[in-house]
Amino acid sequence: MPLAVYVLGLGIFSMTTSEFMVSGLMPSLSAEFGVSVAAVGYLISAYAAAMVVGGPVLTVGLLRIPPKGALLILVGVFLAGQTLGALAPDYEVMMAARIITGVAASATFGVSLAICAQITGPAQRGRAASVVLGGLMVGTVLGLPAATLIDQHFGWRASFWAVDALTLATGLAVLLVIPRSLRGEAQSLRTELTAFANGRLWAAYATSALIIGAVFAVFSYFTPIFTEVSGFAPATVPLLLAGYGAATVVGNAVVGRLADRHAVPVLAAGLATVTAALAVFGLFAHDPTVTVAAVALLGLAGVSMTPAMTARVMRAGNDRPLVNTVHTSVISAGLVAGSWIGGLGIESGYGLTSPIWVGAALAAAGLVTLLPVLRRERSARPSGSARPSGAARPSGAVRPAHPADDLAARR
Known part of the structure; x- marks a missing residue:
């Protein structure tokens, strides 16, 4: 590297x-x-x-x-x-x-x-x-x-x-x-904006926003959940947060190695994991062991999906700054929305476990956004071949490096 x-x-x-x-x-x-x-x-x-x-x-x-x-x-x-x-x-x-x-x-x-x-x-x-x-x-x-x-x-x-x-x-x-020597393609704004006419790019953006929203709906209220629901002492909270952070670093490294060829399957597996982990967490948040396991899984399969999210967005759109900056904006919007919706549950009287269920619902919605892509890939998969994960390659994008990626581009 x-x-x-x-x-x-x-x-x-x-x-x-x-x-x-x-x-x-x-x-x-x-x-x-x-x-x-x-x-x-x-x-x-x-x-x-x-x-x-x-x-x-x-x-x-x-x-x-x-x-x-x-x-x-x-x-x-x-x-x-x-x-x-x-x-x-x-x-x-x-x-x-x-x-x-x-x-x-x-x-x-x-x-x-x-x-x-x-x-x-x-x-x-x-x-x-x-x-x-x-x-x-x-x-x-x-x-x-x-x-x-x-x-x-x-x-x-x-x-x-x-x-x-x-x-x-x-x-x-x-x-x-x-x-x-990096190229500075002097594209007009109109040329840059053509990438945003691609519905698959907006589908990729939606998945990213829902993943981040699901995580931060819960993450924003970790401390009161840990102390008032799971029964941890306040002194233990920094250790739990450090464990969550370490899990995100590990998950990010693993996802980074898989994202180039398997972005969509990795995202689907991550969202399924987050949905299941948060559902169990919501049911058994009073159990410290379940809390620790759920926090670890959320770290491994939540924000750590970012490399796969980025790879999918670049394939659906392009690798230029505007597409990536808008992706960053979408992620930030998902963060703010997830935290806000999670707080609404508490303010409405549903208790400190309500952000957990908000996160589970957002993660499930993110999984639903991937179903059409997974269905297309399954129906187009040749017998006995490896499955690519990218969306269609737009005109002018860098040619994929793998034969499997070329198949996705032709599709």
Whole structure:
């Protein structure tokens, strides 16, 4: 795997740490700005909303710039936003900083995956994407607790400066390692938008949103479920979260190796696993053993499906930044919607297990979106042949590397 792929992963790690670190800094930020903890929570929502709306807009503005130059611009914008946050004198400035960093992060995801596709090719696309997106997993497992620890010893501004330093290191690594020879296809916006006329691309987007929504409907309320339903002591919660994070890292690595040739079957297996695990969890959430097993399965087969989701989207659309950035926006929208719907269940009086059932329902809906694809692949499967997982290859996309993929493209 080229070194550049790991540099891209470092950038995603920095930005994911920035996205979630506020949740670990809530008491400090609340005291600093004189606002409620709920108001601090809006800083996370603002970041996610900026990713959903602003990322694609910024990507459109960078369409005619070569990939390396576009990535350096985005790192610079993110660095400016993160620095503004570190220096923020009040809540309003911090909110502006979060919006700037959210917009830059969303576009960075898209451009990074597009660069990743160019430097590795179709045969390694899923595996390389798992390395790049592994930064997302590690950001939640390592970045968030590290930022919280820095806050406890040196203050919340030090946490922001630490991410600043990491982002600066990423920019320097991009300058040195990412090849200048990457093509910068000067496509018009109209040409870029033709990819979105493909119904299979939107079906792939829908599956991704439902997977992430299912996971975050439950993940957002892990702590109260663990302590008030399953009966774990508060001191045990960090260990359970660390175990979940470790499971996502393992699952991401495994899925990355399977995503290139078996994206749809992997997604189907993952969604079936999540649906079953959450259904059992909902029924027996009071049992600590069941809780641990369900959390591990959710980590192995939930967010870790991202490489397969990415491989499917690239095959249904293309490997250019706009398609990938919109995919990032769809994932962020699924995250926000899942958390919100899960909270509605609690607010409506259905108890702390209601987010678990919301997650199970969303995962089942995601599985339903895959049924037409699985049916098409089964009906088109030649006797005794291996089954590809990609959707139809659009005009102008990179030619698949495997004979099985060529069969999918002809279909």
